[in-house]
Amino acid sequence: MATSTDSPSTTTDDDAVRDDPEVVVPPTDDLSDDERALLVDNLRYELDGPWRSTRDMARSNADRADLLPDPSRTLDEARARMLEEMRELGGSGFSAAGFAKDHGGTGDVGASITAIEMLGYADLSLMVKAGVQWGLFGGAVENLGTARHHDRYVADTISLDLLGCFAMTETGHGSNVQALETTATYDPEAREFIIDSPTPSARKDYIGGAAQHATIAAVFAQLITGGPGEEPTSRGVHCFLVPIRDADGNDLPGVTTSDCGYKGGLAGVDNGRIMFDHVRVPADNLLNKYADVEADGTYSSPIENPNRRFFTMLGTLIRGRVSVAATAGAAGRKALALATRYGLIRKQFEAPDAESEIIVLDYLGHQRKLLPLIAKSYAIAFAQNELTEELHAVQSAPDDSDAGRQRELESAAAGLKAYATWHASHAINVSREACGGAGYLDENQISIMRGDIDVFTTFEGDNTVLTQLVAKELLSAYADDVQGLSAGGWVKFIASMARDVVVEKTAVRQVVQTLLESSDEDTEKSNLTNRGTQLRLFRNREDHLVRTCAQRLRRATDDENDPFEVFNNAQDHLLKVGRARTERLVLEAFVQAIEDCDSRSAAELLGKVCDLFVYSALEDDISWFLMHRHVSVERAKAIRRGVNELCRELRPHARTLVDAFGIPEALLTAPMLRNG
């Protein structure tokens, strides 16, 4: 029966008070200092992933408290300081990593993502500022441009002799990038593009660097041209390099920049707005890897379908999204490390029959706040390492012909970005509250991070839109020509698919396959501590959701309902599909990491952490599992008890687990950790 095999003796559920003789809790806090240090090292080795040498380099460069945000800086000072720090750190070489060797870089995409992520341990403004320069602006030049752009811009972008910004979002359009209003009209006489903002809502908005530092912008605009005798027509959104400021910081003719001013965080990032009034740039400034305009105005592209062309271009820019996900992971880990350290020295309320007060992390309520989030941080870190590795592989491949792999990568990146940034925002909120008043003082950092992280759920893709994207891709089995369809159009497509949707999973990993085989197909018959059962529950949830969502979208369309209404009524179902998919991928990455771990004691501890991740993920979604009869009521209660028991088991390892994050000590400076 579920209750007796799923979790040990805890009695936090109200109905069941029993002991479970099957589960033996090993003593966990009897390690010597040396043993603990070794365990920390082994865990960190796993967490660091393939780019551990990049992490080590970043650690030694960034172990400086002067890199932490200083809230006493004025806006101008904060912005100037970020630029300074970029110049200091850029010298250490990682700024070249994101560019191909042929273009003047060192060609190590994974290192570039990892290094930018590590900046997040110091100051999230620094990460964003660096991400805009080398990731977004540099990435556009690198991935959408051709030799003429690489030759002219890459070296200066790396060295910061050229400061760029990434002008995609407009006041009127954020998520719906295809509907951007800025125009780039080709003038064959002058061989120039005329960049224009025809309406107030065409204004480029929230653009990092546009308020002050950037002198050039990668501008996304509707390309309008016609060949000889053709009526000029819009060819969809393309990217153009447009100088916006002179060396003295004055707007160039026709360009009007303005300042977004104070924000909820990221004080060091100079977000701004740009309006273009018929600004002329040479024809060469079109980033022309995927489409070109001949001198006479003839438009050509190797990708005929305009939608596919647009999404191919967009897909090459995925690096920004991956960096944001990675950095959110780092920020969540840092806040949890601070809160855990504080929770281990802060005491409150007397123990009975004792003089001393109780360490707050000894309270179950406090453990339940922090430990499941630490477990989830581990899971996300492993999934992030895999995502970075896959991005590196895809973008380092000699050609970009494997469209399927690219689409899956994009979907995984979208899902993890949403999952990781929501987690980070939540973890930082909880960490702040767990530190009480001390958490609210900027000197202890968490409050600053709370403001900084907030917009991570919005930029590089609104989380709700991204989660939906994962579901749509999955439901349409990554079919061509689905991208860019309106909600209604997409539903019509789904309805037109004759066959049942089968979740197409990339080759199941060996370890997952083995574990699945070791568990009973009927999950209720199998022990819940069995990893195969856990994997099955996550997979079954995803399959069930995908299948029923597809059925529903189809059934509803048969009734000749309004397609948008059908889509809209199913929106929460779709979002659930997206989340379930991502969580399954995250768990499988965790399982793989345990499999790959060479240290037995580290692997054993990771196993417990993975259990806590699984149990608390199940607990968070237990209503779904109950309602769809994937879990019995008895098992649901056992899951709840299991979370409590795992918290208790991991409590002695709390410090070990956060130390293994490998955050430079100087960056964990916080007076509350001295005062207790």
Add this chain to the structure above:
Amino acid sequence: MATSTDSPSTTTDDDAVRDDPEVVVPPTDDLSDDERALLVDNLRYELDGPWRSTRDMARSNADRADLLPDPSRTLDEARARMLEEMRELGGSGFSAAGFAKDHGGTGDVGASITAIEMLGYADLSLMVKAGVQWGLFGGAVENLGTARHHDRYVADTISLDLLGCFAMTETGHGSNVQALETTATYDPEAREFIIDSPTPSARKDYIGGAAQHATIAAVFAQLITGGPGEEPTSRGVHCFLVPIRDADGNDLPGVTTSDCGYKGGLAGVDNGRIMFDHVRVPADNLLNKYADVEADGTYSSPIENPNRRFFTMLGTLIRGRVSVAATAGAAGRKALALATRYGLIRKQFEAPDAESEIIVLDYLGHQRKLLPLIAKSYAIAFAQNELTEELHAVQSAPDDSDAGRQRELESAAAGLKAYATWHASHAINVSREACGGAGYLDENQISIMRGDIDVFTTFEGDNTVLTQLVAKELLSAYADDVQGLSAGGWVKFIASMARDVVVEKTAVRQVVQTLLESSDEDTEKSNLTNRGTQLRLFRNREDHLVRTCAQRLRRATDDENDPFEVFNNAQDHLLKVGRARTERLVLEAFVQAIEDCDSRSAAELLGKVCDLFVYSALEDDISWFLMHRHVSVERAKAIRRGVNELCRELRPHARTLVDAFGIPEALLTAPMLRNG
């Protein structure tokens, strides 16, 4: 069967697609402008509650955009500006409301709470600063002091000729106030108290006003004295008035203040720290309503039991907690009003077969973000009005002899403070995200509010500790002498109670009684849209949790377990008891408000809003209802569909619902509402 009677035709759940002929959705968006305005007025009338004239006065005084926070202010400027605003607004008379007529006030406790709450619509720093001066410092003088203090301090506190602070929390002790380390040792020779901070952790910390403006502090300290021939001993925590600064702002001899500096928000509040090095104050400075020290050092108190004495004193200070809850409600409403207005003009992604894009509030996902939070805001507002009314009644009573009523008030205040501040923090987070990048710009306010509200979950009682308090009081049936027991001691007490715990409910309101009688005792047999069924579900949950928690605590103690362990293992159960209790009280207040509403159309709309509050509260906790078999799987699915359907029904009323909050238009200034 549940499915066919509980919710209308929506099909958002994946398994069920059906129409329900029983429920007729009335057309809701066909009101004329005049009708809508009248509906708004009628709703606002209900929401405003008994102190509606105070609200109207505050509205006309505060309809000024210059009262909004200005993030460009330096810390010093922000602090100075708050003091200025207090002087301006204090003139309008409400600052006197919290003090008895005999003492120089106007004796209207409810008005004082309401007026302070309304400041939260303008600037949360202003509310906190005013709350510290008139509510906390003034409240200590008013409620713990006697004639000599009232005569000397009240008038100047009202007029701001005396600026006070409330020095309770120390670096080492926040929640556990009984363990404060600051000492006040009586010196019979000099007839003085010697105030001292014996350890670094005895430092007063996070004290609003202590950094800069306050010249006097209400200091909570262990009173040490002995009568003739007695050894001086500690008599527990008492409150003393201690001057800390001279007129020029210099620390007085023996006093060392320092500045908490930058925080996660509330920039206008000068939080600081105070250390005392044997500072002498006259014996008269003891606030001696509940205890006194004679000239020779003899200690006396009308309340013999030291615990009861301490908690009686603390109980009189409840006003601060009630104000914080009220203001959090206001802040949540304001953020939701801003996000809803934006959601009604912001468009994204094309509708199929249409040129125009879709208004984002027409997406189910967006409705689900905002509308349930609006419904919960209504519920909380009604509960808050009742709480304020009860506080007013208790504190306006000629004597304070009704200890039971006072204890219930304290429990209700603790519960609602936690419930309302968590709600506000969450609602503001969601509102920020719902506004995308625009939400992150301080010019649109929500990002500032997000920083300001964060600490509301911590100050005036940590929410987790308060929620637990509600449960502990309920489980021990408000027994005397339970307050102040350690966790272990409390468990021993519970175990010693021979009888079963019966949830003692204050006289059931007539309306609730009538509704309960109109529904089947078996909730599954009754329609879920039946208000009696809804009330029953909330009551049954509370009863079940209380009963099982008590059983469990008792059973476990029989086994001779360590009492603290028993307590700790049950901590999440306890927290659930506290939340369930508070949510039941909140629902009953909502039901009462509908009953009291004179306008039929407003009552009808409030009924829908109440349904949404109930359905989404059930959905949030559906796993508990399923696991404990209070709701069937079919009904659980119907609840999920019901939330969607209610969102759709209320969507046309979204603007009406937030307009009825009655927030002054100037305080809703946000450029994003112009740009669309």
